[in-house]
Amino acid sequence: MKIKAILLILCFIYINFSSLAQQQKTYCNPMDIDYKYNFEQLNDSISYRSGADPVIINHKGEYYLFVTISGGWWHSKDLVNWRYIVPDKWPMEDMCAPAALSVRDTLYLFQSTFEQRPIFYSLEPEKGKLLFYNRWLPRLPPLIGPWDPALFYDEDTDRWFMYWGSSNTFPIFGAELDKNRRLTYKNKDDYRGLIYLDPKNHGWERFGRNHRDTIRPFTEGAWMTKHKGKYFLQYGAPGTEYNVYANGTYVSDDPLEGFKYAPYNPISYKPGGFMTGAGHGNTFQDNFGNYWNTGTPWIAVNWNFERRIAMFPAGFDKDNQMFANTRFGDFPHYLPTQKWENKDELFTGWMLLSYRKPVTATSVKDTFHTEKLTDENPRTFWVAKQNKSGEELVMDLKEVFEVKAIQMNYTDYKSNIYDNDPEKVYTQFKLYTSLDGKNWNLVRDLTQEPKKDRPCAYIELEKPMKARYVKYEHIYVASPNLAISDFRVFGNGSGKVPQTPKKLTVRRDTDERNAFIAWEKVPNAVGYNILWGIAKDKLYQTYQIWNDEPNTLELRALTVGQKYYFAIEAFNEHGVSKVSEIVGER
Structure with a gap:
């Protein structure tokens, strides 16, 4: 009887969680996935969660997300609920800035490398099944790559290509692949330099915060999209560790020559707001034909290259001009249910209610005070005296609003996590709203859901709640410190919108x-x-x-x-x- 009771409880929890997930109609950047602890700086004993260089592929009507040094990939059916998958076999080392491509029933995968490495394929990526498509791509000259590769199949011509490059010395390269030789280089000496940065004429390609550094800029993150007969070769610049990291494009009538700089560059640019930086991602279409552009926002708390993942609505206008819409790019947006007509129609209109609002805490460690929770800066954060269940944050919105969503963004402050064991690395908390700060309504309880790490947890309320106060009750994070960079609340007030400036x-x-x-x-x-x-x-x-x-x-x-x-x-x-x-x- 006890076993039956436990099974019934587990079944109830799963159904309840599934119901909540199905009801979610919105998403909010940074993407709410279980970012993995990343050891690019292992020799310095830095422990932090990070995600970078995203590639989202629509494969047979479902979505696969590949991210630098993550030990696997993510699978989703709706672009909001992502399940982490560990493959049954992995390349010689974890993949950095991987290339992925879906052609008919096959998903292809290739890692950044300066050595000889194979292209993999999968007929069942949802099960983590990987097979060798070829054994080795011939090695290119030293320092040439292919690093930050992108695979491209031209359906109209039945030709295959690879584009790559990550350097402030070398350009973005391109080469044709020989299908008959199992996607090796058609002629390994016939690779071409296609995109060279020109910061003297392209202001956004200048390095540094707000493009104020004289260091020679970097180009990386190649991606190819073909639209209405034109080839849009995309690239990231000028450097991942600043707010101005962006995606640009050159355009041509041919996949390997004649590329011209698009006058409307950059195509995806987000230098202001909470999540800054939109470079080094890819462009894909969802099941309704809508385009999206992904990118790598900048965190830089533990290391300059600590990052997250974002995705923005994108498209081509009547003149075949490419664009990505970053307006309110880190506010809640609707998940599309059809092909959108207006670039702004996915924006929910849910406004940020929490900016500079006061927050009280049950404890504060050292100088990590609570005003940092509402400053919309991921590089500042509050820390509790102890990481223990029951620590609380209470935000006073200063007036009554209709609260519709809440986002909690955690920081890895002096973390000592050196693996991604799901039994240890997960996030749990409870959220409440109140009109008077005394009587509280529970609006979400992650202890009643399957354990999952959510360092950028986005919670869409089941129904809007009238509230002046919002409370976070801590249950569990794996890190030795409870540190939160931003406690973000979204919804609407009934007052006047501001005048036009x-x-x-x-x-x-x-x-x-x-x-x-x-x-x-x-x-x-x-x-x-x-x-x-x-x-x-x-x-x-x-x-x-x-x-x-x-x-x-x-x-x-x-x-x-x-x-x-x-x-x-x-x-x-x-x-x-x-x-x-x-x-x-x-």
Whole structure:
């Protein structure tokens, strides 16, 4: 009887968890996956969770996510619930920046390497089944690669290609593969340099935070997408360890020659907000035909290359211009249920309620105070005196809002975790809401769900809750320290949205890579989105600025000789203003 009772309880928990998962209609960057402890700096005894260089593949109507040095991959049927898979065999070493490709019933996989390595394939990737497709690709000259590879199959011509490169010396290379020789190089000496960075003319390709460093920039993360007969060869630049990491593209009528710089670059750029950096990812289509662009946001708490994963709606406009939409890119978005028509229609309109709101804690360690929980900066964090069950955080939203989602972002502060044992590495907590700070409503309890590590846990409430206070009750994390960088709350208020900002001015610098932007602040704004692009109907770029920052921006991401247009909008807890009149530079 006891065994039957236990089975019934487990069945109830699983059904309850499945029901919650099925009800989730939104996602929020950074992606809510069980990021793995990553030992790129093992010799320095640094322990931290990280994810980088994502490739999401739509294979037979389901999705597979491959990430640098993760010991396996993730599988999803809906782009929100991801199951980690450990393969039955693994290459000679864990994969860094892997290439993945789906062609008919086969998924192909290849690792970054400077040595001789095989291409793998799988007919059952959901089961972790890997087989050798070929034994070795012939070795290229030293330092050439293929590092950060991408595999591409051209259905129209039945030809196979590989693109690769990760360097501030060498370009992005391309080569044709010989299908008849089991995807080896058709001619291993016939690889070509295709993309060379040009920071003297392309402002966004300059290195450093906000493109202010003189170090020679890096290019990496090749990816190929063919759309309406054009080949879009994408690349990441100028360096993964800064807020301006972005994806760009060159375009050609041929897969191996004639590539021209797209005047609207970068195509995916997110230098402001909570999750900054959008470079080194891939472009894929979901089951409704919508395009997505993935990228690698920057964390850099334990090491400069500590990162997370993000995905943004993307597409091609009527002129076949490629873009990725990072506007409110780390706020909740709807998962598509059909092909979208407007680039902004997946944005839920759920606003950030937590920015600079006060938080009280049951304990604080050293100088890691609670104001760091609501500053929208993943590199600052609160630490409890002890990592023990029962530690609490209570946020005062200062007025009653309709709370719809909560995101908890953990930090690996002085972590000593050196494996990814799921019996030890998992996350558990409870969330509550209240109108008065005394009577609490439990809105999510992770102890009632299967154990899973969720360092960027995104919780969509089953139903919106009217609340002034939101409480986090800690249960378990594996790290010796309970450290949280950001306690983010989303929803809507019933007050007035901010007015449209006025007096937007844009002055192009004598160095045409830069523009000086200014505007007049408006009352009750939380922040602003500066929108810009190469035409009045192509304002695809967004730079987010907080209201407590200066009302000026030096934008250093422009292309010499290219004209641009600009607009601005303001937002607060209640919504978004109308977009301002579009202005040109002067």
